[in-house]
Amino acid sequence: MGRRRSPQEKKALSYAKDRRNEYGENDKSSRKNIPRSKKYPHRANRRRACLVLEAAKGAVDEVxxxxVEERLLTRRPKSWKKWPDAPLGEVVQYVLRRRMNLGLGGQESGTARIRRVRRRMQQLVE
Known part of the structure; x- marks a missing residue:
């Protein structure tokens, strides 16, 4: 069994390990959109293979x-990859920098907060 972590260690781990959706869409919609986005390229690849193989039906003809084999192998199949989510520490730093640039907080307090977040993220590395 592992040892107990201090609140500071828990915060550093949270900044490093927790992830946030940075793509720009609602994070709840990812539950539907990720499976949907994976489904469409697979369906297109299956359909293309069926259409190409349909042309080869009938008597055996080597030509x-x-x-058909050349048509199947020459074109790269469609694919989709998930955009990786960003670590929480990077997202927090971005939000703090953006607030400073918009003038929504004090310059000194904003830079101090960013330094604290960086320091907490560095605690995990050491």
Whole structure:
């Protein structure tokens, strides 16, 4: 069993390990959009393979077989990858910098807060 962590260690771990959606869409909508985005390229690849193989139906013909195989292998299949979420510490620093640039907080207090976040993230590395 591991040792107990101090609140400062927990905060540093949270800044490093917790992730936030940085893509710009609602984070709750990802539950539907990620599976949907994975589904469409797979469906397109299956449909394309079926259409190409449909052309090769019938009697065995080596010319048609090689043409179908070439069509299947030459074009790269469609794919989709998830945009990785950002660590919480980076997101917090970005928000603090943005607030400072917009003049929503004091310059000195903003830089001090950013330094604190960086220091907490560095505690984990040491």
């Amino acid at each position: 048609a077989e090689s043409a």
